[in-house]
Amino acid sequence: MGMHFLLSRLLLIIFVAYFAASKAAATRPGFIYTRTGGRCTPQFWSSRRESWPRMVPQRAAVSKVFGSGVFERYRSDVTLLESTTRNDDEDAFAGLLKQASAALLNSYARKGFPYSAWEVKTLLIQALVSKEAAATQAKQFSAANEACN
Secondary structure (H helix, E strand, O other): OHHHHHHHHHHHHHHHHHHHHHHHHHHOOOOOOOOOOOOOOHHHHHHOOOOOOOOOOOOOEHHHHHOHHHOOOOOOOOEHHHHHHOOOOOOHHHHHHHHHHHHHHHHHHOOOOOOOHHHHHHHHHHHOOOHHHHHHHHHHHHHHHHHOO
């Protein structure tokens, strides 16, 4: 009787522990890093996990894609792919280009994205007037990119 009682208690403890662990794993990721979104961020586009829209090739110069207004602010040989891989977000204009490039890709690739392609291009050019405008617009593009699926 004593051995049977211990085995039944042990089985009950294992069952409760398994149920608690599976419930906890369903509500939080634990040690595994997971992203619920992120299919629209500059990091996602720079990883090349998804093919880019045909309208904007990876090797296209940002001055060709966004227009001559960006030619004065950015190097003429900066490509869209390079702009999504930048890590110098402290510079307001670099952050703007990074987020605008992702937003442009999203405008072509994601239905329901809040900005159309021409809006992204126009807002980028308008934000080049000052660091404050660039930072503000970069934050708005970033919020749209993060919220997108």
